[in-house]
Amino acid sequence: MHAIALTKDNRVLTWGVNDDKALGRDTTWAGGVRDVDAEDSEDDDDDDTGVNPRESTPAQIDNGELGPDDIICKVxxxxxxxxxxxxDGFVFGWGTFRGADGIIGFAKDIRVQPTPMLIAPLQDITDIACGSNHVLAIDANGKVWTWGxxxxxxxGRKPLTRHGGPTATLQPQPCGMFGKKHYAVDIAAGSYHSFYIDNQNQVWAWGLNNYSQTGHYDDTGKDDAMILQPKLVDSLKDAGIATIAGGEHHSVACTKDGKLLTWGRVDGHQVGHPDSLFTEDNAVFDENKKPRILLRPTAVPHLDTKFVAAGVDTSFAIDAVGRVLSWGFSANYQTGQGTTDDIEVPTIIENSAIRSRDIIWAGAGGxxxxxxxEYESDESPPVNGK
Structure with a gap:
């Protein structure tokens, strides 16, 4: 329930919920809140919504352990x-990690970290990816590190020691054996599952697998189905995956030749296929004969895709001409389609604000x-922030 952005002049902006210091800055606000139950609530100032403006307005993070010469390339x-x-390959972070029983902590002796802190022992890192409460990093040698x-x-690994306790996983460690013959070239994360693509362009996945969101079929449909360590995804073997993204219980990918592949949970149209696609051969059905899981990564026809992204139950694809399509759960309008109805199949977002734009990126929160x-240099400056 928060967002982070990197500007071209090396500023990091955050906004949203700051309960666990995820914004990396002080958002203390002395303003009052509107009592919606008060008898005179109709006479209250319409602008006093009870929202903390220091949280809801994008603002620059505190420096913390960041130095004046640190140049940021990814958030x-x-x-x-x-x-x-x-x-220069260093990772900084702030906030905290949560588990099933609440806060785990941010580091071994830190419950909540309010400002940017250097994450040791990471060095020569080239990319990072985040799930709901875990992080992946890939270094210059193609080694994948995980923590959270x-x-x-x-x-994709056991805790540091048998007696390390719940905070043992907060220390970054490699999640497998990597070397000159086998190394990672890309990483991605779903809410509770993870991926890397290796130097042979094969996909490896692990984590929660109750809806086959990893692409594996192990114990599909069972609540406790999990892939314990990185495992080659046979269902994506030789698919030529260019980009992959995970939602909560589904995943999406695009291939080097522009195909859009989806798999996993289907009851909120997360996979973007019509109900007519699902058969006893490619899907798992519930006791009411309704499809629950699309097992095998399946192409959405007639799309030339260059980018994919996934939120919890909502997904996005950008096509070769810069149009953005969305599908899935839309109860909070998160598909951008102007409706709270689920969007069954990938549908172009026909919104006046972006209709003539070249869309280059998409992302989704909960x-x-x-x-x-793409920024157009001849655009008029914003008026009243719009």
Missing amino acids: AATDSASFLLTT SGGQFQL QYSVVAA
Whole structure:
């Protein structure tokens, strides 16, 4: 329930919920809140909504342990923490990690970290990716590091020691054996599952698998189905995956030749296929004969895709001409389609604000989504922030 953005002049802006210091800055506000039950509530100032403007307005993070010469190249967010990557390969973060029983902590002796802190022992990191409460990082040698909550085996490794306790997973560690012959070239994370693509362009996945969101079929349909460590995804073997993204219980990918592939949970139209697609051969059905899981990564026809993104139950694809399509759960309008009805199949967002824009990026949180367009230098300056 928060967002993080990196500007071209090396500023990091955050906004949203700051209960666990995920914004990386002080948002203390002395303003009052409107009592909606008060008898005179109709006479209250319409602008006094009870929202803390220091949270809801994008603002620059505190420096914390960041130095004046640190140049930032990537930002990413979990549910309750935020992270950034510098051009010289260091990772900084703030906030906290949560598990099934509440706050785990941010580091071994830190419950909640309010401002940017260097994440040791990470060095020479080239990319980061975040799930709901875990983080992946890939270094210059193609080694994948993970840390955070590991309750669904989304870290792909055992804790540091048998007696390390719940905070043992907060220390970054490699999630497998990597070397000159086998190394990672890309990483991605769903809410509780993870991916990397190796130097042979094969996909490896692990973590929660109750809806086959990893692409594996192990114990599909069972609540406690989990892939304990990185495992080659046979269903994506030789698919030529260019980009992959995970939602909560589904995943999406685009191939190097522009195909859009989806799989996993289907009851909120997360996979973007019509009900007529699902058969006994490719799906799992419930006792009422309704489809629950699309097992095999399946192409959505007639799309030339260059980018994919996934929120909890909502997904996005950008096509070759810069149009953005969305599908899935839309109860909070997070599909951008102007409706609270689920969007069954990938549908172009026909919104006047972006209709003539070249969309270059999309992302989604739990109940909201964001798209970014190519900046046009001859645009008029914003008026009243719009």
